[in-house]
Amino acid sequence: MAKKSPDAFLPLKSNWFHILLCLVEVEQHGYGIMQNVLERSGGKVRLWPATLYGSLKRLIQAGLIAETGDRPAPEFDDARRRYYKLTPLGRRVLDLESERLKDLVRILDLRRRQEARP
Amino acid sequence: MRPLVSGCGRLYRRVARAFPEEFRAVCGDGLEQLGPDIAPLVWQQRGVVGLVGLFFDLAVHLPYEYLSSLIGKLKEVTMSGDVFEGTWKARIDDSQWDTGNPTPQQACVRFEATDTGYLMVAYGIVDGQAVAERPQTISTDGRRRPVLDLGGRPIPGVPAGAVSFCSRPDPQTLQLGTEADGKMLGAGTFQVSADGKTLTATNEGTGLRGPFKVAIVFERVVPDPYVPQG
Numbered sequence: 001m002a003k004k005s006p007d008a009f010l011p012l013k014s015n016w017f018h019i020l021l022c023l024v025e026v027e028q029h030g031y032g033i034m035q036n037v038l039e040r041s042g043g044k045v046r047l048w049p050a051t052l053y054g055s056l057k058r059l060i061q062a063g064l065i066a067e068t069g070d071r072p073a074p075e076f077d078d079a080r081r082r083y084y085k086l087t088p089l090g091r092r093v094l095d096l097e098s099e100r101l102k103d104l105v106r107i108l109d110l111r112r113r114q115e116a117r118p
Numbered sequence: 119m120r121p122l123v124s125g126c127g128r129l130y131r132r133v134a135r136a137f138p139e140e141f142r143a144v145c146g147d148g149l150e151q152l153g154p155d156i157a158p159l160v161w162q163q164r165g166v167v168g169l170v171g172l173f174f175d176l177a178v179h180l181p182y183e184y185l186s187s188l189i190g191k192l193k194e195v196t197m198s199g200d201v202f203e204g205t206w207k208a209r210i211d212d213s214q215w216d217t218g219n220p221t222p223q224q225a226c227v228r229f230e231a232t233d234t235g236y237l238m239v240a241y242g243i244v245d246g247q248a249v250a251e252r253p254q255t256i257s258t259d260g261r262r263r264p265v266l267d268l269g270g271r272p273i274p275g276v277p278a279g280a281v282s283f284c285s286r287p288d289p290q291t292l293q294l295g296t297e298a299d300g301k302m303l304g305a306g307t308f309q310v311s312a313d314g315k316t317l318t319a320t321n322e323g324t325g326l327r328g329p330f331k332v333a334i335v336f337e338r339v340v341p342d343p344y345v346p347q348g
Contacts, residue, residue, distance in 0.1 A: 030148045031155065048175030049152040050134075054183065057144045061345075082146050 006089060009062070012097040015055045018045055020064065020086060020094040027068050029081035030056065056084060064090035123161045126169055127154030133176055138187040140341060190341030201290055201310045202229040202236060205343060206317045206336035213334040218327050220244055227319070227336060228344065234259065235284065258292065260285040265296060275326055277303070296323070304330075314338065 012020070022028055022036040033056075034047050047055070059065040068085040086094070134150035135142075153172060160168035208225035215221045225242035235258040241250035253268055262281040267273050280298040287293060290312070295305040304323025310316070317336040323329070 030152050034152070034156070048172060049149050049156065050175045050179035053141075053145045053149045053152070054179050056148075057141060060144055061343075081151075082148055 006092040006096050009064070009093045010097055010100055012093065013055075014045075015047060015051065016059060016064070017094070017097055018047070019052075019055055019059060020090055020097075023065060023084060023086045023090070024094065027083045027085040029083050031081070033084070059090070060084075063087055064093055123158050123169075126161075126172070127157045130154050130157060130172065130176065133173075133180065137180060138183050140187045140190070140343075141183045143343065187341070190345075200229075200231045201314055202292070202308065202317070203231045204229065205339040207339050208242070209335045209337060214332060215334070216330040216332050218330060222249075225334065226339070227317075256284050256292065256294065258284050258286040262297075294321075306332075 009016075018037045018041070019033055021040070022033045028036065030049070030052055034049070034052055037045050037047050056065070060067065064087060065084050066087050068083045130153035131150045134147075134153055137149065153176065157169065157172060160172055164171070205226060205228045208222070208227075210222065210225070222242045222244045223246070225240070227238060227240045230237040230239075232255065235256040237253060238256055239250070239253045241248070243249070252273060255268065257263065260283055262283045265273060265276045265280040265282050272278070277298040280296055280303065282294065282296045284292055284294045290310045292308040293305075294307070296303045302323065304321055304325070306319065306321030306323075309318050311318075315338050317338070319334045319336065320332065322331045
């Protein structure tokens, strides 16, 4: 099966983008991702559990994230939880999506400046 | 209102367990844990509206996941690809295992088509431990090739000068063999059933621990866990 190129995932679904963003610096479990997205978006984006796990499943199958076998220190660990991490493909896709969004904002800013000119 | 919230948690867990096997294989029991875990928080923050939202999300995704799973299965069934390609899981009790080694609790083999044949990876669980065999390239042109790993290095335990070969007498069958110094070390077949659902692997020869003979029956894993769905 041929692997999809990173470009083929763009534009990235909003939920996917939020989840990938949460995993940039640290591996997270489902509850952690949900809380992180909620906080990061100032309470505007709430990933309900079935939406979250549906997205996690598809991200795993697309090869953008993977379940990690590494566990935190026992005192911080909950054995029931599965932890997820970004794959190199996921990081590349996130970078490309960030660039795409930046470009859109640049275009929007340029247009606004042009409109503001007398 | 505590009984209401805990009741919602129990109901949530029960519905979450009804998600398709394929979903649960990837996500584990994360969904059935997370819903009940956050129900009290949702109640505290958003009251009845929050609990309704929690169940609405579940109710929407349950049929969606079944549909997605069904589409995946249909794709597999209608795929006109190679008959070997895909992931196969052993029927442990229907197979004959090497008596010199412990019988695995789980065994899988995956075939990935390449330009010259296949990449084959075997893995499973033996004595409660995850084990994986060295990935193996299979060229189906019948030529003898040195038994080397994917990096072209010798494999520990394989006699120096060992060569392997594979031919495809018919589209459903692979015949493999390994020999060293003209002496056969092992020979076997992989044969896919006419309906494409079953793969039978046989292998017989003499290994490091003496003679072995295995006949393993695999069934195709549908949908393929390594192929992105929908």
